[in-house]
Amino acid sequence: MPVTHDIAGEISRENRQDHPVVNHLQKQVANAFVLYGNYKHYHWQTFGPLFRDLHLMFDEFAKEVLETSDGIAERIRMIGPDIECVQLREMQETASVHSAVRDQSMREMIEEADANLMVVIKDMRDAARIADENNDPGTVDLLSKTVRVHEKHEWFLRQVLKKRDGLVV
DSSP states (O other), rough: HHHHHHHHHHHHOOOTTTHHHHHHHHHHHHHHHHHHHHHHHHHOOOOOHHHHHHHHHHHHHHHHHHHHHHHHHHHHHTTTTOOOOOOOHHHHHHHHOOOOSSSOOHHHHHHHHHHHHHHHHHHHHHHHHHHHHTHHHHHHHHHHHHHHHHHHHHHHHHHHHHHTTOOOO
């Protein structure tokens, strides 16, 4: 039995709530839910000449980001502790991104979404580095796959902002 306990500690199953890898994962669960809520807000509030394209894009983004939340939450449980933020208020407090602002132009909504994604991408890259430093390849792999979802979304938004077609300034 002592060998199993030693191995368990070595493979991260004994991580505490205050472990840096766990802290980063907790934040990413919260970020995913805030982004999901924001994308649905933008989806519902879309208007203008690019209505259909933006309406569909934000709905696609919402679905994709929601799918990432489960893998991150399950990873937290795999390596030890409970998910800390389970209520919406806690998610907003834990997240490093902010909820969507009301009464914005399409350009402002897209700029806000893009700015939030840049924060998430940076956070995930930092988290992957910390997971790697803590010999946690499972978390590194998960974050590597998940950050690509956000990088794709940011790329799409950046292209819309560059083009400027039909966006109300």
